[in-house]
Amino acid sequence: MVSAVNPRRAEILGAAAELFARRGFHGVSIGDLGRAVGLTGPALYRHFRGKDAVLAEMLLDISARLRDEGARRAAGPDPGSALDALLRWHIAFALDNPALITVHERELDNVPAPQRHEIRRLQRAYVEEWVGVLLRLRPGASPERVRAAVHACFGLLNSTPYSAAGLSRDAMAELLHGMARAALDAVT
Amino acid sequence: MVSAVNPRRAEILGAAAELFARRGFHGVSIGDLGRAVGLTGPALYRHFRGKDAVLAEMLLDISARLRDEGARRAAGPDPGSALDALLRWHIAFALDNPALITVHERELDNVPAPQRHEIRRLQRAYVEEWVGVLLRLRPGASPERVRAAVHACFGLLNSTPYSAAGLSRDAMAELLHGMARAALDAVT
DNA sequence: GGCCGATGTTAGCGAGCGTTAACATCGACG
DNA sequence: CGTCGATGTTAACGCTCGCTAACATCGGCC
Numbered sequence: 001m002v003s004a005v006n007p008r009r010a011e012i013l014g015a016a017a018e019l020f021a022r023r024g025f026h027g028v029s030i031g032d033l034g035r036a037v038g039l040t041g042p043a044l045y046r047h048f049r050g051k052d053a054v055l056a057e058m059l060l061d062i063s064a065r066l067r068d069e070g071a072r073r074a075a076g077p078d079p080g081s082a083l084d085a086l087l088r089w090h091i092a093f094a095l096d097n098p099a100l101i102t103v104h105e106r107e108l109d110n111v112p113a114p115q116r117h118e119i120r121r122l123q124r125a126y127v128e129e130w131v132g133v134l135l136r137l138r139p140g141a142s143p144e145r146v147r148a149a150v151h152a153c154f155g156l157l158n159s160t161p162y163s164a165a166g167l168s169r170d171a172m173a174e175l176l177h178g179m180a181r182a183a184l185d186a187v188t
Numbered sequence: 189m190v191s192a193v194n195p196r197r198a199e200i201l202g203a204a205a206e207l208f209a210r211r212g213f214h215g216v217s218i219g220d221l222g223r224a225v226g227l228t229g230p231a232l233y234r235h236f237r238g239k240d241a242v243l244a245e246m247l248l249d250i251s252a253r254l255r256d257e258g259a260r261r262a263a264g265p266d267p268g269s270a271l272d273a274l275l276r277w278h279i280a281f282a283l284d285n286p287a288l289i290t291v292h293e294r295e296l297d298n299v300p301a302p303q304r305h306e307i308r309r310l311q312r313a314y315v316e317e318w319v320g321v322l323l324r325l326r327p328g329a330s331p332e333r334v335r336a337a338v339h340a341c342f343g344l345l346n347s348t349p350y351s352a353a354g355l356s357r358d359a360m361a362e363l364l365h366g367m368a369r370a371a372l373d374a375v376t
Numbered sequence: 377g378g379c380c381g382a383t384g385t386t387a388g389c390g391a392g393c394g395t396t397a398a399c400a401t402c403g404a405c406g
Numbered sequence: 407c408g409t410c411g412a413t414g415t416t417a418a419c420g421c422t423c424g425c426t427a428a429c430a431t432c433g434g435c436c
Contacts (some may be wrong), residue, residue, distance in 0.1 A: 008413090024295065026214035030394060039414075042395075046413055051394065095211065109211065144354045145363060151351035152344045152367055159343025165336040175333060179340055179371035184371035187363065196383090218424060225382075230425075234383055239424065 009047050011037050013061075016054050021099035021161070025037035025055055055107060056115040062100050063122035066093070067129070074129040079136035084142045087129060087180055090157055091173050105158060127151070134184065141187065149187040153180050197235050199225050201249075204242050209287035209349070212245055213298045243295060244303040250288050251310035254281070255317070262317040267324035271372070272365075274318060278345055279364050283357055286349035293346060315339070322372065329375065337375040341368050 015036035019028040030051055031041040048054045073089050076082035094101050111119060114168045135141060157176055165172065203224035207216040218239055219229035236242050261277050264270035282289045296307060318338045323329060345364055353360065 024212045024214055024294075026212055027298070029392075031392090040416080041393095042397095042416085043414055045395075106212075110215075145359070146338035148351050148353040148355050148360060148363060149367060151353070152347045152364060155347025156340045156344040156371065159340045163336050164331045165339070167336050169334070172336060175336060175375065176340060178374045179337060182374035183344065183367035183371040186366045217422080218421090228386080229423095230386085230427095231384055232426070 006047070008037075012044065012047060012054065013058050017058060017097075017099040017103055020055065020107060021102040022059075025103075025107045027111075054109070055103075056111045056119075058100070059104060059108065059111055059119045060115060060122075062097075062104050063119045063126070066090075066104075067122045067126045069093075069127040070126045074133050079133050082133045082179070083130075083137060083184070084177075086133065087157075087177050088173075090154075091176050091180075094157055094160045094171055095173060102161050127154075131134050134187070137158050138187070146187060149184060153184055156180055156183060194235070196225075200232065200235060200242065201246050205246060205285075205287040205291055208243065208246075208295060209290040211287060213239075213291075213295045240298070240300050243291075244299045244307075246288070247292060247296065247299055247307045248310075250285075250292050251314070253305045254278075254292075255310045256312045257281075258314045258317040262321050267321050271318075271323045271325060272369070274321065275365050275368055276361075277343075278342075279361050279368075282345055282348045283361060289346050292350050315342075322375070326375070334375065337372060341372055344368055344371060 010032065016028070016033055019032060019036060029041070031042055032045050033051075033054070034041040044054075048057070069089055070086060073085040074082050076085060108116060108119060108123075127147065127150055130153075131143065131146050134146045134150065135143065138146075157180055160172070160176070167175065200221065204221055205218070207220060207224060217229070218232055218336065221239075221242070222229040222232050229280060232242075251339070257277055259324070261273040262270050264273060293303050296304060298312075299307060315338055318341075319331065322334045322338065323331065326334075345368055348364070355363065
């Protein structure tokens with residue numbers, strides 16, 4: 001993993017996630033980004049090729065991680081418990097990384113073309129892990145319908161960043177799990 | 189309603205919604221905005237005080253509309269059918285105005301302070317309409333938990349713009365209604 | 377016919393942007 | 407000790423931005 005090698009890169013990526021989530025990619029300048037980690041703007045070019053590259057690496061990392069961990073959880077022989085494992089992991093990730101979830105959801109269009117296509121490929125693969133589990137769980141269902149349901153479910157789970165709410169992390173996790181599972185069980 | 193008086197204003201607001209949704213507020217220039225309605229950039233200042241004002245009016249209109257229509261639907265004496273009416277209306281609105289939903293969800297921070305506070309007030313009022321109906325439906329439930337559930341439900345319903353999917357409008361509406369109702373019924 | 381407000385245009389401003397260039401510092405290592 | 411790569415800095419570039427100024431057009435109205 002690239003970001004683990006150089007701590008400065010990881011620091012920048014973390015700060016960039018927060019800033020991009022709060023103000024949007026175009027709303028954050030290179031100067032802002034440097035200042036957030038105690039540097040001047042141009043110093044960033046010692047670590048990234050440009051502003052685009054920061055976003056691209058961020059989204060590549062996270063979409064690869066979602067796909068990898070998703071594939072692991074979806075592999076269980078029992079589709080019911082595989083679905084619960086997917087839900088548990090996605091919810092934990094969303095609650096622990098609200099900024100990453102937000103940026104991942106909103107800023108794909110600002111990634112340069114080649115890397116954007118790779119990210120989209122990974123995102124689609126993650127969705128298909130969920131679709132596969134649900135189709136095993138409900139063999140009669142239409143794949144298009146299930147795919148739309150999975151997107152809606154992600155909308156529910158990823159709403160986390162906006163409702164900072166008064167609930168504890170565990171209470172929130174349990175609430176989201178129950179709602180999402182019920183919503184998916186309602187898909188015929 | 190301000191925007192109904194002047195057709196040019198309405199035209200600009202419509203085009204701005206599409207552009208802001210696709211590229212983000214900071215990703216759209218005044219020139220882009222003018223070009224989208226067949227004008228040069230500076231011509232916009234004949235209709236709005238500035239770029240901020242376009243966004244502010246857009247979000248004020250939509251949040252007032254959500255609050256008003258929400259209050260109407262929530263007023264029914266039977267909380268069960270009130271909830272279904274809220275769901276039906278919100279889903280129809282989201283399916284018919286995906287760009288407005290997206291901008292409403294993402295760009296509040298770019299509205300100048302005074303109008304931003306008014307918009308937030310309206311948004312909170314809309315949420316509370318839903319919370320009120322749900323609390324009438326399940327009198328024992330915790331208000332904080334219900335509020336978090338409503339936010340999660342909005343995340344599900346507003347996921348529409350991202351899943352352009354192969355489903356027809358009616359099929360999508362019915363799917364979202366079923367999932368959302370099941371998700372909310374799972375909240376104890 | 378002549379004024380006038382509404383609604384456009386082009387030209388240009390000051391500021392901020394992403395980026396590059398040139399130079400400083402400093403720890404590692406022969 | 408001297409060199410060198412890694413990692414900073416400040417200065418400056420070309421460009422685009424939001425916005426204003428100055429001027430054009432044109433339909434409605436006394």
